[in-house]
Amino acid sequence: MRWCPASTPAARARRSIRRCGSGRGRTGRTGRLRRMDAATRISDLPGAIGRTVTVHGWLTHLRSSGKIAFLQVRDGTGFVQAVLPANAVDEATFAAARAFDQESALVLVGEVVADARAKGGVELRLSGVERIAPGGAYPITPKEHGVEFLAERRHLHLRHRGPWAIMRVRDTVIRGVHDFFAERGFLRFDAPFFMPTAVEGTTNLFEIDLFGEDSAYLSQSGQLYAEAGALAYGAVYTFGPTFRAEKSKTRRHLLEFWMIEPEVAWLEHEGNMALMEELVAYLARRVLDERRDELAALDRDPRVLEATAEGGFPRLSYDRALELVAERGERLEWGDDFGAPHETILGDLHDRPVLIDGWPTETKAFYMEPLDGDPTRVKAADLIAPEGYGELIGGSQRIHDLELLERRIAEHGLPREAFEWYVDLRRHGSVPHSGFGMGLERLLAWFTGAKHLREVIPFPRMLTRLTP
């Protein structure tokens, strides 16, 4: 059931461009629309060689001489070069085409031809071209631009090759996550975004005013709710936005990002680490299978992903990691957490992500299960990416013992009332369970080789940028 705009002139114009509803007779009344219905996607052109097709797209670049013009065209599915010899159309059409500006919206008709001189090996020999809308002094020219300039025009920059490739990898990773968990019988389980308090007391939260009566906070994790879900449905995962009110200004941080949090009942630490590895390897494989061209467009060497897709992630104990960091001149005390430079050192030891476990209890969150016979350590594991992209995943087995959990909440000085329902889970059929949180943008930045997390989300939210 789709909403159909009222019959205003603007609505009619919209309807002539976009199909609306299912009434073909109603919407198919203009010649233009019939042509649009028959459009071929640029991504399908290699299979259409020899045929005359219609392409709907936008002009990214134009080169012309007096007798021939080359139109670089994108349609969202790909890029293609359209060739317009002067003698293929009438004089007025050729003159008009030579004057098309960047981002002109075009309907192009031509024969699909294999030609080694064109990028991609296929080009469109035009027999007709019509401009639907002008590009209008488009600001992003095919030259260098600064970070700030492009950020202000993010709504336009998304059209360009780099963001195009990244967003397609992002789509594949998101679909891959859902497929991965669906294939394994996980239930997609949505956690709330408004929270009464912090999941972990440490990080800063965005406060929401509830009509002056009360405060809520934007979620920094769905984990506690996922635990309820795991004990209800066995295996669940959340996939939603996450908010961190941290004044971080680095390439590894956003105020708002997307997190995937699986949680599984009866799953213990070892199995949890295996699940992390399986997920990341699966996603790397999926991107290699579906987005080779996009990786190439990003100049991303696929070998990084190929190693990762094999699985077999190296494992390091916290103690061993401390030694390795010290060997490289970064001495830390036992009980210190690793900072960004240390994570970079550890991540670069191998050609694929590294798992670190055996963490000191005091470095980790209150809900983590202690190691058997060693209360100074917890059953937690972090997955660190190579190339300085930092922590991709943090996870642990959760405390299932009622008394221990109550004690930890008290030790951490947390408000007991807010956690009452969470504690209550331990009163009714409590079993060992584990889970982790994976940062979508961290993973994507690493997969695509992005310089900054802001490149891998459509509209990044940062300390210094809320628009567009």
Added chain:
RNA sequence: UCGGCGGUAGCUCAGUGGUAGAGCGAUCGGCUGUUAACCGAUUGGUCGUAGGUUCGAAUCCUACCCGCCGAGCCA
């Protein structure tokens, strides 16, 4: 919050006390296979803001604003 770097034409930058520059873009013209095409011409400025030093400031000084990178925190 702290530390480093930066703000000059639409864009990317050069210019460190003496007439404000280049490349690209845009506009006009030329060119039948271009790949960020090429050739010629034209167009282009509150040098972040305010104050100060100086005969003279984009340049030196002070304050402020904005951004980038990093630290802490974390995904």
